[in-house]
Amino acid sequence: MKRNLFLKILFSYMVVVCLSFFVLDLLIKTEIKKVMTAKIEAELLAYAELLDLNSAQKMSEQLKQIARISGSRVTLVDEQGKVFADSEKDAASLENHFSRPEVQEARLRGKGKSIRFSQTIGVDTLYVAITMKSKPQIAGYIRLARPLHDVQNAIEQVYQSIFMAMMIAAVIAFVIALFFSYRLATPIRALERFTERLRQGDPVETIFLETSDETKKLADNINYLVDELRSQIRLANEEKSKLMTAFTSMTEGVLILDAEDKIEFVNSSLSNMLSDQYGDLNGKTLMEALRNVDLQKAFFKFKEIHAIVSEEVNLGNIEPVILNVSISSVHNYPGEEKVMLVFHDVTRLKKLEKIRVDFVANVTHEIRTPLTAIIGYLETIQAGATSSNEDVKKFIGISLKQAGRLNRLVEDLLVISKIELGEIKFHFEEVSIRDAFEGAIPLVEAKAEIKKIKIHNNIQENISCVWADKDRLTQILVNILDNAVKFTPENGNVTIETNKNDKYVILTITDTGIGVPKEEVQRLGERFYRVDRSRSRDLGGTGLGLSIVKHLMIAHGGKIEIESQLGRGTKVSLHFPLKNSLDFSS
Amino acid sequence: MEEKRHTSSHYEKELQEIKNGLIYLGALTEKAILFAMKSLSERNSDIAHKVIRADEEIDKLDTELEERCIKVLALRQPTAIDLRFITTAIKITGHLERIGDMAVNIAERAIQLNAEPQLKPYMDLPRMADIVAEMIKDSLDSFIRSDLSMAEKVRQAEQVTDDLNEQIFRELLTFMMEDSHSIHLSLMIMQVSKNLERIADHAKGIADMVTYMVTGECVRHQTCDLDEKEPA
Numbered sequence: 001m002k003r004n005l006f007l008k009i010l011f012s013y014m015v016v017v018c019l020s021f022f023v024l025d026l027l028i029k030t031e032i033k034k035v036m037t038a039k040i041e042a043e044l045l046a047y048a049e050l051l052d053l054n055s056a057q058k059m060s061e062q063l064k065q066i067a068r069i070s071g072s073r074v075t076l077v078d079e080q081g082k083v084f085a086d087s088e089k090d091a092a093s094l095e096n097h098f099s100r101p102e103v104q105e106a107r108l109r110g111k112g113k114s115i116r117f118s119q120t121i122g123v124d125t126l127y128v129a130i131t132m133k134s135k136p137q138i139a140g141y142i143r144l145a146r147p148l149h150d151v152q153n154a155i156e157q158v159y160q161s162i163f164m165a166m167m168i169a170a171v172i173a174f175v176i177a178l179f180f181s182y183r184l185a186t187p188i189r190a191l192e193r194f195t196e197r198l199r200q201g202d203p204v205e206t207i208f209l210e211t212s213d214e215t216k217k218l219a220d221n222i223n224y225l226v227d228e229l230r231s232q233i234r235l236a237n238e239e240k241s242k243l244m245t246a247f248t249s250m251t252e253g254v255l256i257l258d259a260e261d262k263i264e265f266v267n268s269s270l271s272n273m274l275s276d277q278y279g280d281l282n283g284k285t286l287m288e289a290l291r292n293v294d295l296q297k298a299f300f301k302f303k304e305i306h307a308i309v310s311e312e313v314n315l316g317n318i319e320p321v322i323l324n325v326s327i328s329s330v331h332n333y334p335g336e337e338k339v340m341l342v343f344h345d346v347t348r349l350k351k352l353e354k355i356r357v358d359f360v361a362n363v364t365h366e367i368r369t370p371l372t373a374i375i376g377y378l379e380t381i382q383a384g385a386t387s388s389n390e391d392v393k394k395f396i397g398i399s400l401k402q403a404g405r406l407n408r409l410v411e412d413l414l415v416i417s418k419i420e421l422g423e424i425k426f427h428f429e430e431v432s433i434r435d436a437f438e439g440a441i442p443l444v445e446a447k448a449e450i451k452k453i454k455i456h457n458n459i460q461e462n463i464s465c466v467w468a469d470k471d472r473l474t475q476i477l478v479n480i481l482d483n484a485v486k487f488t489p490e491n492g493n494v495t496i497e498t499n500k501n502d503k504y505v506i507l508t509i510t511d512t513g514i515g516v517p518k519e520e521v522q523r524l525g526e527r528f529y530r531v532d533r534s535r536s537r538d539l540g541g542t543g544l545g546l547s548i549v550k551h552l553m554i555a556h557g558g559k560i561e562i563e564s565q566l567g568r569g570t571k572v573s574l575h576f577p578l579k580n581s582l583d584f585s586s
Numbered sequence: 587m588e589e590k591r592h593t594s595s596h597y598e599k600e601l602q603e604i605k606n607g608l609i610y611l612g613a614l615t616e617k618a619i620l621f622a623m624k625s626l627s628e629r630n631s632d633i634a635h636k637v638i639r640a641d642e643e644i645d646k647l648d649t650e651l652e653e654r655c656i657k658v659l660a661l662r663q664p665t666a667i668d669l670r671f672i673t674t675a676i677k678i679t680g681h682l683e684r685i686g687d688m689a690v691n692i693a694e695r696a697i698q699l700n701a702e703p704q705l706k707p708y709m710d711l712p713r714m715a716d717i718v719a720e721m722i723k724d725s726l727d728s729f730i731r732s733d734l735s736m737a738e739k740v741r742q743a744e745q746v747t748d749d750l751n752e753q754i755f756r757e758l759l760t761f762m763m764e765d766s767h768s769i770h771l772s773l774m775i776m777q778v779s780k781n782l783e784r785i786a787d788h789a790k791g792i793a794d795m796v797t798y799m800v801t802g803e804c805v806r807h808q809t810c811d812l813d814e815k816e817p818a
Binding site for chain 2: 291293
């Protein structure tokens with residue numbers, strides 16, 4: 001049977017009704033029996049007294065008469081208990097009655113009674129006996145016995161009516177129970193359905209009950225709790241989405257480890273930093289996912305000291321990706337501590353730092369070399385170790401040459417810093433490419449002729465002009481052509497070409513020189529960067545030429561692209577923006 | 587193995603720790619090789635000394651991992667895939683420890699070579715070192731992911747290192763024939779090359795063990811038929 005509230009209430013009602021009828025029945029039954037038996041007893045006693053009034057002879061005659069009127073059996077018993085007259089049976093056939101309880105009671109108190117089951121008739125029978133008092137000559141007892149049929153009948157009758165009443169009452173009780181249990185169970189069931197829907201996540205609003213008892217109060221409380229819960233969830237969601245937005249939009253990489261040290265969350269910045277070279281990180285341990293000794297060591301350290309650990313790690317497989325990681329714990333429920341790793345990309349910073357350090361080292365080196373030479377020769381002259389004027393002249397000549405180199409170096413540096421600071425004013429105009437090259441080529445022609453290098457001029461006539469500062473353009477071209485001639489062995493070729501695409505006018509200078517190793521190409525343009533230090537310095541460069549070109553091209557809104565093959569030659573492409581693609585007024 | 591979880595979370599944790607330890611050890615040896623080669627190509631003996639010092643950590647971790655494996659074997663009595671995992675782990679630590687020693691050998695040669703003028707610019711050696719480092723990485727990746735195709739890739743790369751070793755040998759032979767003074771240096775370079783080649787062998791050994799762990803099939807020697815096949 002389904003154990004629901006309705007049936008429980010109904011069942012308890014029924015039990016109460018049945019119990020009350022059972023008790024009622026017991027009480028009524030005993031009461032009726034008592035009252036009726038008392039009445040019959042009094043009646044029989046009266047008859048016995050009546051019979052006692054008669055004389056001994058008349059007594060036997062009246063015996064039958066009394067028995068008929070009273071509806072009972074009348075027996076006369078002598079002092080020894082011998083029956084000497086009976087209204088129904090032959091006195092001689094009856095046994096001695098002295099031991100009967102009613103007789104015994106009558107002997108002691110004058111009258112006696114007893115109710116017992118009569119073997120002769122087969123029903124409960126009431127026996128009443130008195131001593132004969134009126135006739136002293138005969139001592140004995142008069143006994144009357146009447147079966148209790150009437151009492152039995154009366155009780156049965158009462159029973160029937162009680163049963164009827166009970167049935168009616170039961171039906172009424174059932175109806176009432178039905179009504180009450182329904183009234184009680186309905187709101188509770190409504191509450192149950194409401195909470196069930198809540199549990200399943202239905203967007204239910206509130207529950208309203210048309211009652212005024214405790215269930216109403218309960219419903220109000222539930223409504224309040226639901227409201228509270230909902231606002232809490234909303235708050236939590238809001239916090240979560242704020243946090244997620246912060247995580248996804250911040251430039252720092254974030255990685256969260258769960259309580260089992262497995263990666264639970266990786267934000268997009270970190271994925272970008274690692275450029276997907278490790279695949280899917282989720283669900284793996286740090287070691288499985290990134291396999292980085294330094295990071296793991298930092299993590300071990302964190303586990304040991306349980307305080308924020310900050311470390312620098314290189315997570316790049318091929319290209320270096322230098323990240324500054326700080327590891328801290330996310331406080332949660334005890335035993336469920338998570339760990340958060342925040343990564344800060346310092347690759348660029350490190351690179352810049354290296355360039356700066358290199359620059360300082362280079363600049364001092366570049367300045368010191370000519371200075372050492374100058375100081376050396378001047379000291380020799382000062383010491384007077386010169387025997388001839390010739391030597392002095394030679395020494396001074398060398399010193400001057402080195403001083404000139406120093407001067408060029410300082411000037412080049414000045415130019416670069418001026419371009420970088422934006423202090424050089426550019427005067428942009430339509431510059432004829434042919435004019436620009438014709439201005440630049442003569443400056444390198446002499447060198448080219450010595451090395452028997454041919455300069456091929458393949459300028460397309462339809463691309464005639466670039467938008468540039470004329471003097472700067474010449475400076476750029478001289479630099480590039482000078483490099484081309486410088487690094488091309490004898491009998492080589494330098495070719496000038498022009499091209500155009502939808503964004504740029506492209507001037508290409510190709511040489512058949514010594515070329516640059518592939519991995520070094522991207523470092524060209526760094527100040528003082530030289531592929532082969534000893535050789536290019538011999539060729540008289542300051543190490544700043546390409547750097548100046550690079551900066552000038554940037555100032556022109558263009559760019560420089562270098563392709564090179566070791567031993568085959570180098571191709572330099574100067575991209576000048578088309579006039580209409582850039583607004584120079586800004 | 588990753589998907590199914592053991593009823594005992596402690597057991598699960600122990601296995602995970604062994605796995606992590608192995609990867610860490612692998613990363614350490616990989617780094618040792620790369621640094622030893624870096625010391626050689628950049629002619630910087632400081633790095634070589636660092637490699638030699640770091641070997642202590644590798645040795646320590648090796649014994650520690652082996653102890654852990656034995657403890658799991660004794661206390662948990664693993665069966666099927668777990669048993670293969672543990673036995674494989676024990677063998678892999680041995681391989682990695684040997685690789686670490688070879689990195690030390692290379693570092694020692696590097697110190698000697700750096701003290702002398704350079705015989706010739708190293709061309710094939712760094713290439714070989716890159717391939718070898720990649721092999722270790724791949725063999726460990728195949729172990730982490732139970733990836734058979736990666737293990738196969740490692741086995742194929744091993745042939746390449748053999749060929750490169752051969753090539754370096756021939757090249758050095760010409761140097762030695764031309765100039766008897768270069769024999770000393772050439773032999774040392776030869777030793778570096780040989781060490782790299784043997785590291786590649788060990789990487790292949792790891793890959794073979796991974797194949798055994800995943801499939802239960804022994805691929806170490808073509809004729810090997812000792813292990814009973816068991817569905818993975």
